Amino acid sequence: MNPATQPAARGDASIHAGAWAMWLAAVVAALAVGRNPIYLALILAWIAATWVAAKYVAGALDAERAVPLSPLHFGLFVVSVSALFNGLMVHVGDAVLVRLPDALPLIGGPVTLEALLYGALNGLALTGLYAAFILVNQALPVREMVRLAPRAYYSIAVVVSIAAAFVPTTLRQYRQIREAQAVRGQRVQGLRSWLPLLLPLLTGGLERALQLAEAMTARGFAGASTPTHDVWTQVSLIAGIALAAAGLLLRLVWGMSALGLATALVGAALVAGAVWAAGRRHPQTVYRPAPWRMREWAVAGGAVLTAAFFVLPLPGLDRSSLFFYPYPSLTPPGFSLWIGMSTWGLLPPALAMVGPALR
Amino acid sequence: MIHFRHVSYTYPNAARPALSDISLDLPEGELILVVGPSGAGKSTLLRCINGLAPHFSGGSLAGSIRVGNLDPVQAAPQVMSHHVGFVFQDPEAQFVMDRVEDEIAFALENAAIPPEEMRVRVEETLDLLDLTPLRDRALSTLSGGERQRVAIAAVLALRPEVLVLDEPTSQLDPKSAEDVLSALVRLNTDLGLTILVAEHRLERVLPYADKILYLPADGSSPLLDEPRAVLAQIDLAPPLVRLGKALGWEPLPLTIKEGLRHSRRRAGNGRAARPRQERGAERAAGARTPFLAARDVAAAYGGTEVLHGLSLDVYPGEIVALMGRNGSGKTTLLKCMVGLVRPVRGDIRMDGRSIAGRDVADICRQVAYLPQDPNSLLFAETVAEELAITLHNHGLMARRSGQALPDDTRELLHTLGMAQHAESYPRDLSAGERQRAALAAITVTRPRALLLDEPTRGLDYAAKRQLANLLKGWRAAGMAIMVVTHDVEMAAEIADRVALMSQGEVIAQGEPAQVLGASPLFAPQVAKLFPDSGWLTVEDALQTA
Numbered sequence: 001m002n003p004a005t006q007p008a009a010r011g012d013a014s015i016h017a018g019a020w021a022m023w024l025a026a027v028v029a030a031l032a033v034g035r036n037p038i039y040l041a042l043i044l045a046w047i048a049a050t051w052v053a054a055k056y057v058a059g060a061l062d063a064e065r066a067v068p069l070s071p072l073h074f075g076l077f078v079v080s081v082s083a084l085f086n087g088l089m090v091h092v093g094d095a096v097l098v099r100l101p102d103a104l105p106l107i108g109g110p111v112t113l114e115a116l117l118y119g120a121l122n123g124l125a126l127t128g129l130y131a132a133f134i135l136v137n138q139a140l141p142v143r144e145m146v147r148l149a150p151r152a153y154y155s156i157a158v159v160v161s162i163a164a165a166f167v168p169t170t171l172r173q174y175r176q177i178r179e180a181q182a183v184r185g186q187r188v189q190g191l192r193s194w195l196p197l198l199l200p201l202l203t204g205g206l207e208r209a210l211q212l213a214e215a216m217t218a219r220g221f222a223g224a225s226t227p228t229h230d231v232w233t234q235v236s237l238i239a240g241i242a243l244a245a246a247g248l249l250l251r252l253v254w255g256m257s258a259l260g261l262a263t264a265l266v267g268a269a270l271v272a273g274a275v276w277a278a279g280r281r282h283p284q285t286v287y288r289p290a291p292w293r294m295r296e297w298a299v300a301g302g303a304v305l306t307a308a309f310f311v312l313p314l315p316g317l318d319r320s321s322l323f324f325y326p327y328p329s330l331t332p333p334g335f336s337l338w339i340g341m342s343t344w345g346l347l348p349p350a351l352a353m354v355g356p357a358l359r
Numbered sequence: 360m361i362h363f364r365h366v367s368y369t370y371p372n373a374a375r376p377a378l379s380d381i382s383l384d385l386p387e388g389e390l391i392l393v394v395g396p397s398g399a400g401k402s403t404l405l406r407c408i409n410g411l412a413p414h415f416s417g418g419s420l421a422g423s424i425r426v427g428n429l430d431p432v433q434a435a436p437q438v439m440s441h442h443v444g445f446v447f448q449d450p451e452a453q454f455v456m457d458r459v460e461d462e463i464a465f466a467l468e469n470a471a472i473p474p475e476e477m478r479v480r481v482e483e484t485l486d487l488l489d490l491t492p493l494r495d496r497a498l499s500t501l502s503g504g505e506r507q508r509v510a511i512a513a514v515l516a517l518r519p520e521v522l523v524l525d526e527p528t529s530q531l532d533p534k535s536a537e538d539v540l541s542a543l544v545r546l547n548t549d550l551g552l553t554i555l556v557a558e559h560r561l562e563r564v565l566p567y568a569d570k571i572l573y574l575p576a577d578g579s580s581p582l583l584d585e586p587r588a589v590l591a592q593i594d595l596a597p598p599l600v601r602l603g604k605a606l607g608w609e610p611l612p613l614t615i616k617e618g619l620r621h622s623r624r625r626a627g628n629g630r631a632a633r634p635r636q637e638r639g640a641e642r643a644a645g646a647r648t649p650f651l652a653a654r655d656v657a658a659a660y661g662g663t664e665v666l667h668g669l670s671l672d673v674y675p676g677e678i679v680a681l682m683g684r685n686g687s688g689k690t691t692l693l694k695c696m697v698g699l700v701r702p703v704r705g706d707i708r709m710d711g712r713s714i715a716g717r718d719v720a721d722i723c724r725q726v727a728y729l730p731q732d733p734n735s736l737l738f739a740e741t742v743a744e745e746l747a748i749t750l751h752n753h754g755l756m757a758r759r760s761g762q763a764l765p766d767d768t769r770e771l772l773h774t775l776g777m778a779q780h781a782e783s784y785p786r787d788l789s790a791g792e793r794q795r796a797a798l799a800a801i802t803v804t805r806p807r808a809l810l811l812d813e814p815t816r817g818l819d820y821a822a823k824r825q826l827a828n829l830l831k832g833w834r835a836a837g838m839a840i841m842v843v844t845h846d847v848e849m850a851a852e853i854a855d856r857v858a859l860m861s862q863g864e865v866i867a868q869g870e871p872a873q874v875l876g877a878s879p880l881f882a883p884q885v886a887k888l889f890p891d892s893g894w895l896t897v898e899d900a901l902q903t904a
Contacts (some may be wrong), residue, residue: 143461162455168499169451173735179699180735183728184801185720185752196748199738203786208452215453217415219466219514220440283471287464287481 013058013353016290017144019299026303027132030310034322035121036333046346058353061138071131079123086119094329114326151279237274243267295352302345309342360387366422377403390547393557395574397789401557409443410436444514446524450506460494488512504535524556529817532845559819562597566614587611599884602897622888650839656705667863678840680850683860689843693810697728727806733797737785745800791822808839815846851883851895
């Protein structure tokens with residue numbers, strides 16, 4: 001148990017869940033588009049700045065929520081594994097470091113600096129994604145995350161959030177069980193000795209899940225027992241998704257951009273309408289809805305800005321620097337000042353959390 | 360308010376009904392204490408009131424139930440949640456959200472209460488249960504009592520007319536339990552809420568109860584009456600009532616204040632109270648080398664030092680009760696003694712030899728340790744197999760291959776009263792039986808010392824009595840026993856010595872009469888009734904009578 005009281009995050013450094021979601025989407029978009037090391041470094045730096053601001057300045061991270069692996073450890077692991085993997089599997093590039101005997105299947109052939117580097121860049125991008133997700137997960141109270149789900153899927157969201165909350169309890173229980181088995185003279189060696197640890201954990205977990213289900217039933221949470229989506233919302237949901245996908249295909253594969261865009265938009269509208277209609281049939285109200293203030297506008301605006309520069313073919317913008325490609329031989333990455341500056345759009349959350357602390 | 364007419368209920372796949380032909384009329388606005396031995400159907404009865412049985416648990420229900428003008432079986436729990444609030448045993452197992460306020464609002468959001476009204480209701484509920492200062496806190500940072508109060512608030516927000524609590528304090532320490540109960544009393548007196556509470560430790564609730572509902576184990580019809588009338592007919596009773604019955608006090612006292620009226624009169628003519636027999640003296644004649652000795656032990660847990668240079672001995676053939684507030688380091692001391700936590704300073708000696716550097720398995724062959732939750736120990740298919748596994752772990756028995764247990768192990772099961780359960784699945788047993796199964800699993804190596812962490816949690820009077828007799832038997836056989844407990848009456852009954860801990864230090868130790876009798880917080884009921892007599896248990900008081 002953590003005896004120290006949590007700093008009350010609400011009211012001073014909190015940011016609306018919707019704004020966080022947009023920030024996250026911008027990070028994902030920017031990291032997904034290209035592998036230019038300069039932009040990658042900038043984006044990672046801003047994520048790190050946000051992390052520092054949230055954890056050390058605003059104290060807004062929920063330390064009780066277990067993180068499977070800290071982003072730093074994750075990064076070390078993923079970057080090295082991904083560099084190694086790419087280096088061993090991709091035998092393209094001019095700067096040959098070593099040459100593995102050709103007799104070896106798959107990994108036989110030259111190991112090049114370019115392949116290693118490209119692998120490492122991929123690892124860095126993954127690390128950025130992981131850090132951003134962990135950050136948002138820890139900065140948002142469970143309730144706020146549940147609210148992000150459309151009303152029709154609220155019960156699913158609640159179930160998911162409970163599943164997430166199960167992780168720390170299970171870890172604590174695991175420690176208890178390990179101690180209990182140790183005092184019975186059990187020494188962990190081999191697969192067989194894991195049984196005494198696993199079985200009580202599983203049965204205990206099931207028992208807890210049942211207890212919670214019972215408690216939620218007693219409090220009137222109906223869960224999956226109200227499948228009131230009627231046929232029309234179901235049909236329009238499926239049709240909407242199909243149209244959106246078809247539109248994207250038309251646009252990207254067959255080059256019919258105008259028709260494709262129109263089809264995709266109609267599809268998206270159908271999906272939105274279906275979700276809204278389904279939500280109307282799930283009465284549910286919101287206690288103290290989080291406010292949408294200046295800082296949320298700033299976060300959302302910044303996210304839109306970053307995503308736009310990375311994703312949209314804006315007129316007059318040279319997007320060639322986005323697509324860094326090290327093969328066949330390394331060249332210095334290109335850099336566009338506009339795109340570089342657009343990554344600042346990821347900074348408002350950090351500023352919003354540092355601001356109240358300075359005052 | 361609540362009417363049962365010939366209600367019978369059978370769980371799915373159960374051979375016998377859990378409730379059979381129950382007819383009851385529970386009055387409105389009263390605080391009703393539900394008591395009865397384990398397995399009498401208390402939980403089942405409570406679950407019938409909001410429709411959890413049969414809606415959640417399945418099974419078949421016969422007869423009719425009415426709560427106000429609703430039928431819980433027809434209405435189902437979702438509707439009933441607005442009329443009957445239900446609070447469970449373990450506060451941790453009933454939370455959905457992670458903050459106090461969000462948890463209280465959860466049911467309201469779900470019921471689509473308009474936002475303005477929701478604000479008002481949440482504020483009211485926070486006030487009712489004194490939770491306003493905690494409203495923004497994360498649930499994981501709260502104490503057990505605070506959590507249970509949040510759980511009550513979370514169901515009260517729906518403004519039910521009935522509040523049902525299934526052993527709400529069995530997982531709490533006495534101070535937290537007191538907080539929860541006084542909150543209940545306030546809800547009952549201020550709001551006129553009908554409250555049903557199942558509780559093992561009668562002494563906690565008795566002073567406040569308007570009625571007692573007693574469910575007998577044999578399935579005969581339940582008793583519902585004024586506390587005095589019911590207590591006169593049943594065996595379950597706190598020490599105060601047992602003493603009152605034995606000495607024929609009329610009217611039967613329910614509170615210490617009422618009891619003192621009788622005891623003062625009695626103390627007046629029988630002043631020459633013989634002091635409690637000196638169990639310590641017999642022991643002193645025997646061995647004077649401690650079996651377990653902590654010397655100047657300092658230990659850290661999660662980065663903070665929780666024991667600061669503590670020394671404590673446990674001798675063969677004695678029971679030491681270790682008491683103190685939550686977080687005073689009691690459990691850490693036990694873990695140090697079996698090597699689960701290694702001291703940063705000081706030394707622990709077992710039979711004269713330091714345990715530093717010896718592994719846990721090695722130590723535990725001599726020192727058995729029963730953790731707070733016996734469930735974390737049990738995993739095998741049968742109780743007998745649990746014992747075989749421990750023996751095998753210690754290399755005392757070959758790989759398990761369905762071979763029969765050694766005879767002396769059978770005997771151990773017999774001593775523990777578990778012989779008939781040797782082939783049962785441990786997790787299907789009652790709380791008391793499960794604990795004895797766990798005890799069997801750790802003592803099968805014939806250890807010379809036994810450490811127990813909160814062994815009376817969730818046990819009813821009968822199971823507690825069995826445990827006490829067991830420990831006394833082992834003491835007579837020369838075992839060194841230490842019990843961490845909040846249960847004052849248990850400590851008074853079995854302990855030869857009591858050590859009080861606070862903030863990682865032993866602040867007092869000695870004869871129970873001196874340590875417990877003098878403390879306002881830890882004094883057992885009999886000591887409160889006869890101050891300065893040195894009596895602690897009903898037997899002490901009756902011996903002189």
